[in-house]
Amino acid sequence: MNINGTAKFNESVDTIWQALHTEEILVSAIPGCQSLILNDDVEYDVNLKLGVASVKGEYTGKVKIEDIEEPVHYKLYAAGSGKPGFVDATLECKIEPLEDGCQVIWTCEAEIGGTIASVGNRVIGGIAKFLAGNFFKDVKKQLLTRA
Amino acid sequence: MKKYVGQSVKRKEDYRLVTGTGQFVADIKLAGMLEAVFVRSPQAHAIIRHIDTSKAKELPGVHAVLIGDDIKGIINPITQFESHSAVPPNVAKEINPKIQYNDESVLAIDKVVYVGQPVAVVVADNRYIAEDAADLIKVEYEQLKPMVDPYEAMKEGSPLVQNQVEQNIQMEFHLSIGDAKRVEQQSNHVLKARVKTPRLSSNPIETRGVIADYDNRTDQIHVWSATQLPFEVRATIAHCLGWTEQNIRVTAPDVGGGFGPKGGVHPEEILIPYISKRLNRPVKWVEDRLEHLTSARQSRDQVHDVIVAYNSDGTILSLRDEFVVDSGAVNFFGFTCAYNTAYHLRGAYKIPNYDIKSRIVLTNKTPNVPFRGAGRPEAVFTMDRVIDMIARKLKLDPVEVMKRNMIQAHEMPYDQGILVKDGARLIYDSGDYPAALNQALAMVDYEGFRERQKELKKAGKNIGIGISSYVEGTGAGPFEGALLSVDSTGKVIAHLGASPQGQGHETVFAQIGADALGLTPDDIVIKVGDTAVLPFGAGTYASRSAVNAGSAMHEASLKLRNKVVAIAGIILGTLPDEIVIEEGKIFSKENPSHFLTLQDIYKRSRPAARPPLPSEIEPGLQVTHYFVPPTVTFASSVHIAEVEVDKETGFVDLQNYSVVHDCGTVINPMIVDGQVQGGIAQGIGSALYEEVVYNESGQLLTGTYMDYLLPTSMEIPTVKKGHQQHLSTRNPLGVKGVGEGGAISPPAAIANAIVDALSDLEIVINQLPVSPSRLRGLIKEAEKKQSTILSK
Numbered sequence: 037m038n039i040n041g042t043a044k045f046n047e048s049v050d051t052i053w054q055a056l057h058t059e060e061i062l063v064s065a066i067p068g069c070q071s072l073i074l075n076d077d078v079e080y081d082v083n084l085k086l087g088v089a090s091v092k093g094e095y096t097g098k099v100k101i102e103d104i105e106e107p108v109h110y111k112l113y114a115a116g117s118g119k120p121g122f123v124d125a126t127l128e129c130k131i132e133p134l135e136d137g138c139q140v141i142w143t144c145e146a147e148i149g150g151t152i153a154s155v156g157n158r159v160i161g162g163i164a165k166f167l168a169g170n171f172f173k174d175v176k177k178q179l180l181t182r183a
Numbered sequence: 184m185k186k187y188v189g190q191s192v193k194r195k196e197d198y199r200l201v202t203g204t205g206q207f208v209a210d211i212k213l214a215g216m217l218e219a220v221f222v223r224s225p226q227a228h229a230i231i232r233h234i235d236t237s238k239a240k241e242l243p244g245v246h247a248v249l250i251g252d253d254i255k256g257i258i259n260p261i262t263q264f265e266s267h268s269a270v271p272p273n274v275a276k277e278i279n280p281k282i283q284y285n286d287e288s289v290l291a292i293d294k295v296v297y298v299g300q301p302v303a304v305v306v307a308d309n310r311y312i313a314e315d316a317a318d319l320i321k322v323e324y325e326q327l328k329p330m331v332d333p334y335e336a337m338k339e340g341s342p343l344v345q346n347q348v349e350q351n352i353q354m355e356f357h358l359s360i361g362d363a364k365r366v367e368q369q370s371n372h373v374l375k376a377r378v379k380t381p382r383l384s385s386n387p388i389e390t391r392g393v394i395a396d397y398d399n400r401t402d403q404i405h406v407w408s409a410t411q412l413p414f415e416v417r418a419t420i421a422h423c424l425g426w427t428e429q430n431i432r433v434t435a436p437d438v439g440g441g442f443g444p445k446g447g448v449h450p451e452e453i454l455i456p457y458i459s460k461r462l463n464r465p466v467k468w469v470e471d472r473l474e475h476l477t478s479a480r481q482s483r484d485q486v487h488d489v490i491v492a493y494n495s496d497g498t499i500l501s502l503r504d505e506f507v508v509d510s511g512a513v514n515f516f517g518f519t520c521a522y523n524t525a526y527h528l529r530g531a532y533k534i535p536n537y538d539i540k541s542r543i544v545l546t547n548k549t550p551n552v553p554f555r556g557a558g559r560p561e562a563v564f565t566m567d568r569v570i571d572m573i574a575r576k577l578k579l580d581p582v583e584v585m586k587r588n589m590i591q592a593h594e595m596p597y598d599q600g601i602l603v604k605d606g607a608r609l610i611y612d613s614g615d616y617p618a619a620l621n622q623a624l625a626m627v628d629y630e631g632f633r634e635r636q637k638e639l640k641k642a643g644k645n646i647g648i649g650i651s652s653y654v655e656g657t658g659a660g661p662f663e664g665a666l667l668s669v670d671s672t673g674k675v676i677a678h679l680g681a682s683p684q685g686q687g688h689e690t691v692f693a694q695i696g697a698d699a700l701g702l703t704p705d706d707i708v709i710k711v712g713d714t715a716v717l718p719f720g721a722g723t724y725a726s727r728s729a730v731n732a733g734s735a736m737h738e739a740s741l742k743l744r745n746k747v748v749a750i751a752g753i754i755l756g757t758l759p760d761e762i763v764i765e766e767g768k769i770f771s772k773e774n775p776s777h778f779l780t781l782q783d784i785y786k787r788s789r790p791a792a793r794p795p796l797p798s799e800i801e802p803g804l805q806v807t808h809y810f811v812p813p814t815v816t817f818a819s820s821v822h823i824a825e826v827e828v829d830k831e832t833g834f835v836d837l838q839n840y841s842v843v844h845d846c847g848t849v850i851n852p853m854i855v856d857g858q859v860q861g862g863i864a865q866g867i868g869s870a871l872y873e874e875v876v877y878n879e880s881g882q883l884l885t886g887t888y889m890d891y892l893l894p895t896s897m898e899i900p901t902v903k904k905g906h907q908q909h910l911s912t913r914n915p916l917g918v919k920g921v922g923e924g925g926a927i928s929p930p931a932a933i934a935n936a937i938v939d940a941l942s943d944l945e946i947v948i949n950q951l952p953v954s955p956s957r958l959r960g961l962i963k964e965a966e967k968k969q970s971t972i973l974s975k
Contacts, residue, residue: 118318
């Protein structure tokens with residue numbers, strides 16, 4: 037499964053980079069995120085509660101950040117599994133300056149397996165895109181309330 | 184005397200079934216019963232690195248958590264079912280099979296080989312706790328490259344699904360008569376095609392389920408399973424667990440459909456008894472629908488590459504076929520489906536030069552087993568598409584090509600020159616295929632349809648008609664038994680080894696017994712689905728119960744009658760030959776008003792009855808008969824589908840469906856009609872809707888009924904039925920099997936009808952199901968091709 041998108045922000049590249057690497061912001065912005073604990077500099081333990089179609093469940097896994105070119109590019113590897121199955125995803129984010137802020141251009145390649153694949157396959161692309169949209173909206177909202 | 188055989192006697196089992204008082208596995212509750220939940224693999228092919236069960240074990244209410252390591256060396260894996268897989272020596276000589284051992288551990292050990300494979304089992308006070316505990320089990324996998332495409336799997340150096348199965352080819356064989364290659368070289372007309380049938384799921388209304396109750400005092404275990412084969416379940420439990428077979432009792436209570444996959448013993452049927460003994464508690468597991476679509480055995484999935492040589496008049500001179508069966512991760516049934524395909528492919532046709540190669544390949548998918556038709560729908564789809572393609576190439580009506588090649592009535596019994604799976608010569612015993620075709624053509628007013636088709640074409644409507652025929656070996660052995668006794672109330676109790684999943688055994692066997700014994704069906708109580716009473720039994724599959732168990736019932740009833748009239752003769756002071764039994768009254772021909780009942784005979788037959796019976800008559804009224812058929816008996820059928828195709832949407836409207844079939848003596852016309860209608864419903868499903876889909880990672884994409892489309896009553900027309908009764912020569916009742924037949928021909932008939940409706944586009948449909956998107960694609964492609972030709 038491949039999905040991609042662009043999110044625009046009024047803030048500067050540096051602010052967005054910072055926001056996308058701040059644990060508290062991420063915990064509340066990542067859909068269903070229960071906890072996000074930094075293991076070392078680039079690896080988090082993550083716990084998610086998510087429902088896809090009729091398949092609801094908890095996933096635990098690891099998120100690793102690589103290819104960091106602060107503040108414009110990074111790659112995020114996420115691997116998680118739970119009763120509903122597993123997700124292995126690679127998310128690539130590029131942050132580009134715009135006249136009145138910046139934009140995050142992201143592409144995501146994900147492999148899903150188990151019940152989420154057999155039950156959710158039809159809808160998962162749409163749901164993933166929707167969730168990604170929500171994530172960036174939430175980051176935006178949090179930046180506003182913080183400011 | 185036939186009084187009840189041939190009558191649409193109402194089904195004895197229906198009262199309890201339609202009033203909701205049937206008892207299925209899920210309905211059974213035992214005191215102190217625990218419930219099990221399975222953790223299944225989300226990976227198609229992966230090494231199990233680590234399993235953490237600690238949190239699950241700590242959860243209050245959990246009694247046991249088992250993983251592969253816990254059963255290593257303790258529970259033997261499930262291997263090929265020898266009762267179905269053994270190749271008779273003379274068949275082996277003819278087909279030169281190469282077989283590689285394969286098996287499945289009941290819980291995955293070291294690696295997983297398909298999505299849905301059981302990895303762990305949790306047993307708890309109830310299902311809720313067990314499900315929660317299953318959630319707490321963490322399994323770490325290391326992915327291996329999944330084998331999804333069987334052709335990829337066969338390549339040298341491809342990753343192996345089972346380490347000992349080289350090139351993932353579990354079995355291969357080659358069957359050949361005549362010289363097909365030479366004929367091809369000399370022929371002006373040679374057709375080549377690739378024909379594919381999809382992987383299917385059987386979808387019984389009741390999912391699987393198992394309960395086991397171990398008794399410490401007697402060391403006996405009682406297992407209830409939603410199975411077609413209680414005796415095979417018993418034998419497999421004994422094999423896997425090393426238990427004494429006679430200490431295992433398997434009961435198949437009411438079972439809601441089986442269609443084949445409930446005839447393959449699954450891992451759960453081994454583990455639940457094992458845990459019950461370990462915990463000394465009754466344990467229950469009922470499969471949910473998601474598990475059913477993922478983990479219950481699947482079926483079909485063949486790819487045929489055919490080369491056919493024929494004359495300009497449509498006579499087929501030779502047929503060569505190399506086909507691959509994608510069996511998923513394990514093949515439990517040996518050459519059952521593949522050889523069924525090989526020996527059924529020519530059907531009602533005479534093809535003297537015939538060469539067929541089969542390879543059964545393992546892939547990382549749910550294992551395959553036989554399903555209604557078991558290799559025959561694939562054969563018939565291939566053969567009848569070939570007939571239709573030849574007709575269109577020669578611009579002949581398909582009916583003409585069918586007739587040109589059909590075996591004629593005067594040629595019966597007809598020897599096809601090869602062997603049946605059981606080692607007997609493949610000789611069609613009785614039937615009249617051209618007459619069946621003519622009767623079916625008359626039923627649908629074939630000429631009239633052709634007229635109407637032309638008229639409607641002018642109005643832009645595309646209707647089409649398609650025909651398929653089959654000859655089906657039914658009533659496969661090896662045997663089935665009946666044990667009859669009379670009790671103190673004068674009722675006849677009949678125990679049979681064949682257990683039903685809705686076919687109406689309790690009714691039809693009572694009809695057979697009633698005629699042989701001079702009773703009414705109400706006087707006979709049929710007991711089925713239990714290994715406790717008969718020492719031997721096989722089960723219900725392969726359209727075999729009426730033939731095998733029916734014949735056993737008939738012969739056992741005659742044995743019982745002999746004993747009854749012998750005793751009645753002594754009581755009445757006449758010769759046994761003079762005794763008549765009618766509607767339960769037993770009397771001398773000379774004096775009908777003075778009659779006895781079975782109760783009187785029972786009393787006189789008891790040990791120590793006064794006055795005693797002559798010493799040559801053993802006390803008691805109990806007889807057993809095992810019927811062993813000489814080989815299969817050949818049922819046959821012609822199916823005709825009428826469709827209208829919407830070119831814009833690719834949607835197929837199935838307007839009429841007609842059948843003429845021969846199942847020999849019809850025991851109960853209502854039940855036979857129901858079997859035919861139901862079989863055709865499943866056949867229509869595989870023609871137009873059903874397909875199990877795996878993606879390139881071996882992930883199942885059709886895990887719900889939103890994705891795996893089933894026909895409903897809205898899509899199934901009431902089938903017009905015509906009957907032939909060419910009695911079987913291979914059993915005393917003259918019956919042939921009918922259970923599977925309906926499902927065999929619809930894919931071919933419907934595909935041919937769609938091709939016919941779009942004849943001006945010259946499309947070729949050699950892949951199922953014919954979904955709107957697939958058909959729309961073919962239409963678009965054909966239209967494009969035509970417009971390029973026109974513009975040139």
